[in-house]
Amino acid sequence: MRARPVPxxxxxxxxxxxxxSLGEMLWSRxxxxxxxxxxxxxxxxxxxxxxxxxxxxxxxxxxxAVDGGSIFGMMIWVxxxxxxxxxxxxxYGTSLIADEVEERTIxxxxxxxxxxxxxxxxxxxxxxxxxxxxxxxxxxxxxxLLVPLGQVARTxxxxxxxxxxxxxGLAAYGALFALVGAALxxxxxxxxxxxxxxxxxxxxxxxxxxRFTVAHYVQGLVPHAMPSEGVAAVLQSVLxxxxxxxxxxxxxxxxxxxxxxxxxxxxxxxxxxxxx
Amino acid sequence: MTIVAAEHLSKWYGQxxxxxxVSVSIPPGITGLLGPNGAGKSTFMKLITGQxxxxxxxxxxxxxxxxxxxxxxxxxxxxxxxxxxxxxxxxREWVTALAGLHGFDERTAAAAAARAIAAVELTEAAxxxxxxxxxxxxxxxxxxxxxxxxxxxxILDEPLSGMDPLMRRRTVKQIKEWARNGTSVLVxxxxxxxxxxxxxxxxxxNNGRIVAEGDVHQIRDLIDEHPHTVSIxxxxxxxxxxxxxxxxxxxxxxxxxGGLIVETVRPDAFYARVTDLAAGGQFGPxxxxxxxxxxxxxxxxxxxxx
Numbered sequence: 001m002r003a004r005p006v007p008x009x010x011x012x013x014x015x016x017x018x019x020x021s022l023g024e025m026l027w028s029r030x031x032x033x034x035x036x037x038x039x040x041x042x043x044x045x046x047x048x049x050x051x052x053x054x055x056x057x058x059x060x061x062x063x064x065a066v067d068g069g070s071i072f073g074m075m076i077w078v079x080x081x082x083x084x085x086x087x088x089x090x091x092y093g094t095s096l097i098a099d100e101v102e103e104r105t106i107x108x109x110x111x112x113x114x115x116x117x118x119x120x121x122x123x124x125x126x127x128x129x130x131x132x133x134x135x136x137x138x139x140x141x142x143x144x145l146l147v148p149l150g151q152v153a154r155t156x157x158x159x160x161x162x163x164x165x166x167x168x169g170l171a172a173y174g175a176l177f178a179l180v181g182a183a184l185x186x187x188x189x190x191x192x193x194x195x196x197x198x199x200x201x202x203x204x205x206x207x208x209x210x211r212f213t214v215a216h217y218v219q220g221l222v223p224h225a226m227p228s229e230g231v232a233a234v235l236q237s238v239l240x241x242x243x244x245x246x247x248x249x250x251x252x253x254x255x256x257x258x259x260x261x262x263x264x265x266x267x268x269x270x271x272x273x274x275x276x
Numbered sequence: 277m278t279i280v281a282a283e284h285l286s287k288w289y290g291q292x293x294x295x296x297x298v299s300v301s302i303p304p305g306i307t308g309l310l311g312p313n314g315a316g317k318s319t320f321m322k323l324i325t326g327q328x329x330x331x332x333x334x335x336x337x338x339x340x341x342x343x344x345x346x347x348x349x350x351x352x353x354x355x356x357x358x359x360x361x362x363x364x365x366x367x368r369e370w371v372t373a374l375a376g377l378h379g380f381d382e383r384t385a386a387a388a389a390a391r392a393i394a395a396v397e398l399t400e401a402a403x404x405x406x407x408x409x410x411x412x413x414x415x416x417x418x419x420x421x422x423x424x425x426x427x428x429x430x431i432l433d434e435p436l437s438g439m440d441p442l443m444r445r446r447t448v449k450q451i452k453e454w455a456r457n458g459t460s461v462l463v464x465x466x467x468x469x470x471x472x473x474x475x476x477x478x479x480x481x482n483n484g485r486i487v488a489e490g491d492v493h494q495i496r497d498l499i500d501e502h503p504h505t506v507s508i509x510x511x512x513x514x515x516x517x518x519x520x521x522x523x524x525x526x527x528x529x530x531x532x533x534g535g536l537i538v539e540t541v542r543p544d545a546f547y548a549r550v551t552d553l554a555a556g557g558q559f560g561p562x563x564x565x566x567x568x569x570x571x572x573x574x575x576x577x578x579x580x581x582x
Contacts, residue, residue: 024364111349111354268344
């Protein structure tokens with residue numbers, strides 16, 4: 001009998017699970033869905049580019065032409081932050097443990113000398129990497145399709161902030177829904193209700209309710225100014241009472257740390273075979 | 277010394293009892309856990325592998341509680357019953373990745389995986405995707421992942437299910453060899469003959485309780501009183517039936533799509549005969565032999581009446 005190695009620490013266990021899960025996640029059917037979702041803004045940006053190339057202004061607000069940088073800003077806000085990021089968070093986050101339970105492969109991970117919480121953390125890290133690997137290139141494409149080269153130098157800092165914000169948004173929503181997936185029996189339904197029910201309502205209701213949404217802190221970090229009249233003004237009104245950037249960053253970091261910690265606790269105490 | 281010790285162990289699923297006040301000590305060596313489907317065997321296996329938390333009582337594996345004790349899995353190998361895999365991975369990738377979860381570096385994990393895959397005679401198919409494996413190959417790659425880290429205790433849940441007769445024989449031989457080399461093995465099955473070919477030490481479980489434990493020969497006579505039903509999957513059912521009907525123990529044969537069902541009162545001799553037929557190959561391939569659990573159920577009914 002050969003000498004056995006020391007069982008991996010929590011961090012080392014998470015790293016091993018990350019390595020095992022990343023390939024599975026990147027080559028899963030869900031990635032096709034992810035490519036379709038992130039491909040939509042790219043498609044729209046290509047259309048806008050073609051329209052502008054033919055001499056027609058693709059978007060006007062009150063008769064005034066909206067420049068490429070502003071269109072990009074609106075796409076970041078409307079498509080990526082309000083739709084793609086939460087949807088990816090729901091679909092990936094809730095499935096981190098639920099998929100393994102449903103496919104009954106969780107047994108192979110939970111009968112190893114690594115803490116169950118490390119399995120969740122490792123899979124969460126794989127989620128972050130696989131989603132950012134697809135989402136961020138899509139944003140870069142949209143940026144270079146919409147923003148004229150002459151404006152790149154002026155808008156690059158805001159663009160870099162967008163990339164950071166998207167990564168933070170993916171991290172926060174992913175951690176929240178990892179907890180939902182670890183703790184609840186029908187996590188996907190609960191996640192969709194949170195994103196398309198609770199967050200939508202809470203953001204529109206005046207008062208403090210919006211503080212209990214992730215979107216409130218994510219949109220507080222949007223570096224772009226929105227058009228101030230017309231339909232877009234409704235969107236702008238939501239942005240008016242945003243907390244300072246530092247508060248948003250701290251709040252989102254707290255969401256990641258606290259929900260992930262609670263997720264670890266949930267995974268370590270639940271008997272998943274009962275769900276099979 | 278005991279490898280698994282349960283004391284007044286119970287598990288309830290809401291109002292339903294899965295295991296009821298079980299106390300048992302399982303010694304080193306090979307032990308068979310025998311019981312029909314729904315007897316509580318699966319609950320017991322899940323409790324001793326730490327997948328379920330006892331509702332009452334306690335279970336010690338290698339002297340330690342197993343629930344929430346990740347480090348203990350370094351000494352345990354588990355081959356679950358379910359046919360579940362990461363189908364996109366090759367057998368080698370899968371076993372190597374799981375061995376890596378035991379703390380081996382990449383090279384050592386790969387070497388451990390290669391040894392385990394060779395032990396289950398799957399080296400040639402190791403670089404194929406698991407999704408393309410036959411049922412028997414999938415069973416074997418599951419066995420490989422359970423032994424790659426060379427555990428002290430091997431827990432095997434229905435390990436021979438889906439294997440052809442020759443592979444069953446080889447796997448039984450392999451399991452006995454692991455035991456000879458010092459690994460304790462706890463193997464579950466609903467087929468007495470399978471267990472009997474590995475060990476005489478059995479634990480019988482039914483209706484969530486331990487019905488009997490000890491030497492299999494004590495219940496052997498009971499088995500012989502009940503005709504044993506065996507299902508054989510083969511393309512040449514009539515030729516195989518003709519051959520088997522010559523055996524003294526065979527009391528009936530009936531055909532079904534893709535094979536035949538035989539009743540015998542001499543299961544040991546019968547299984548040996550079928551394995552010889554499969555090895556000889558003169559009646560075409562014998563893909564699978566299975567035994568429905570009603571054989572065992574009859575014995576349990578008898579035991580309970582006693």
